[in-house]
Amino acid sequence: MSDDTRSDQDPIPVAGPDTGSAAGPATGDSAGTPTRRRVLALGAVTAGAVVSIRPALAQTVGSVLNCEIPVPDPSRAGSYIDPDGKTVPARTKGAFPPSPRAFKGEEVKRAMANGSTLPGTDSQRSRAYVNYIRRLQRGQGGFTCFASLQMPRG
Amino acid sequence: MRHAFSVRIGPVGFRIGSDWRAPIAALETLYRDYPGPRDGVADFTVRLFARRPWRRFVRPSVEIGGDYMLPEAAPLPLRQGVLAAEMAMNLQMALGARRYLLLHASAVERDGRAVLMTGISGAGKSTLATLLAAKGWRFMGDEFALLDPATGLVHAFPRLISLKNEGIAAAEAAWPAARMGPLLRATPKGDIRHMVPDARAIAAMDTPAAPALLAFPRYGFANETRPVPPAEAFVRMTQASTNYVALGEAGFRGLTGLIAQVPSVAIDYPDGMSAVAQVEALWSAL
Amino acid sequence: MVRVVNDARILARALADPGSVAGLDADGWTALLAMARAEQLIGTLAMRVDGLAMPAAVKAILDDARAAAEHGRRAALWEAEMARRALAAVDCPVVLLKGTAFVAAGLSAGQGRSIGDLDILVPRESIDRVEAALLAAGWEWVKPDPYDDAYYRRWMHELPPLIHRERDRMIDVHHTILPLTARITPDPVALIDDSVPLENGLRTLSPNAMLIHAAAHLFADGDLAGGLRNLWDIRCLVEEFGTDGLAADAGRHGLSAQVARSLRIVDALFGAGEATVIDRLYIRRVTARDGWGRPTRPVTRLAFYIRSHWLRMPPAMLARHLWTKFRKA
């Protein structure tokens, strides 16, 4: 019951019968006498055949925690935020000063979902801040909180 | 710390310290039927504290800390102290648990076999587990199911049930005699009310169960069930586990074993009662 | 009421003399475990007391800590291996530092040790090619801030930190072991010349240089956060390699006083050695931790924090740095 119809048309590539854990796919073919040659697709140059599983703190953080996102994060404290969300030196023309308070995960989620403005900002400033938050990367303050908002949860 | 309380939930012992009396008093009441940590030694320490001394009194706000901390944790007002404690305990589990593969799922048991329900929060898994428990299932937990990679069994973690928004009324209707914490309005996650699991859930919390069904419920859609392909179920569960990567080989063996042995089914449902019916129908067909 | 434990000396004692845990009651164990977690020494403690009699609940917690340390060891060695592959074409010596070096060389200091970022030392003249090779292999800048970047490149002993985009692990690439602004200037060429090859082609510092680096980090750079773990590293290195030639090597790098101090403090904290009045201040700082895992002695901590900035920068530059930070905050 754990298989669905898809896997029936697409034979399991690696599992020979009872290959257990360490045996590979071609072992049976090359070592013995292959009764039937299997078709193998190398794929398009741009296709991907490897996905790595990453630590999944983010998903549960949203559920486990009441988190917040500083704009910008402490390592860039004092920098202004330009309309694209990039941090720029203080007092850069056309850029916005740092937010005096961190935003709650839920506030950011609402602003990203329906374009409402972040508390205490006008629409342009809010958009710049949201752009900043979208650009957050791993290792930067607020990233885990931001990532937790991305998870499709009820 | 000034005020302290220790408790064991399933196999996990906690020591909670607080700068204020109120959250500890509430925990003592709500967890009064639970045992203390094994051998008197807690697995995790939780701290509820004021960032500055005057914050104990002036607009008191509860910082969340303990053995494991996240810098992004935001403080909560003192009147939501129980919620802060629950969040802090969950955080210790999410960041620190190593003995079990932590599955972000609610779980119920019948005849020694468990249904795990993962995938959504809010009106989903907590409410569903509570409704199933009202129909005679044993409640094992509404947040984490603990999979022992060595045995393949899941252990219960029946902490206080965290009911949210419309789930509160549904659970109150199903469990009219249940003991409830205060109604916490307008928390960061909406209205929240904690419910004490029923006596049977607490009495049997040391009895593990063999997983029999892995369900991915989804609220707000017409009734439908469909099998989830193994690779999809595997990836979703790695993302629904905060310690899958940290467990290394044990996590891989535990999770691939679970996926191989237990059917994975997506369940769409328009309301709680239909979800209960669908789970019970799937159960009868196993 | 819980007995108040407000000093991490019981943790130091448990590490140095594992038999001392025999007398602990449940509250004593709970406090010890919380302190060890806060000081990131839980894995080390677990290795030290392995096999001794203890409550089953404690044994289970420490078994978990050992498994976690083992996982951390594997991840650290893998990160070093990935850096080795990325830097293979650069053709310069790559010296592992700190925790990764301890586990790569199988030293007792690495047993159960928690390991964070990957720290490597490379010759200064290779640093541009090292940077380019890492960027080509999937590492990215963590802080794209121009002031920080310029500050790092001009004054620090390392590149601004890089993080790998797939593995989320940081690497610190050093070209010497103290900031260029510090008044002490160790000799990085000698450190690399004396380094020892591992089987896979990566290198570690010589045992004496490992100890000198630990002492430099502790007493000439940081604010002693995580100091207990650093002191434990030093104690393990002394136990394993002795101190032959250490004084001369330390003198060569201008770190005689720091190394001598670290040996005295290790002796006092983990043994029965005599500490000077000043040493006792340091011990007061590194043991400022209570049985709930909370930091204690805020005044002492603050004093060492200010000291760390004082050590790292000439006064005029410190003022400029603090002014820039102040304006930005």
Add this chain to the structure above:
Amino acid sequence: MPDALYRGPPEDGLLIAPLDAFTAVYHRASGITHLLTEPAPHILAILQERALSLDSLLDRLERDYDLADGTREALAARLDELVEAGLVARL
């Protein structure tokens, strides 16, 4: 410069769990789990036996399988992915 050789982990270096069209692979040296699709598991199994150059790997695959769309460039792209994931080392 001679052609680069590619080498997979030692025989006991991987745990392999076939799921459906995907195969879950636990890499012991790194502690990382990877999800692989065709042809990555097949390439990996060959390179676990011995180190091969791109061309000899292509020869070997052609001998063992009917290659549906076997271009050298596609195989090179697959190898790059495996190298980036750390599952294969370029010697």
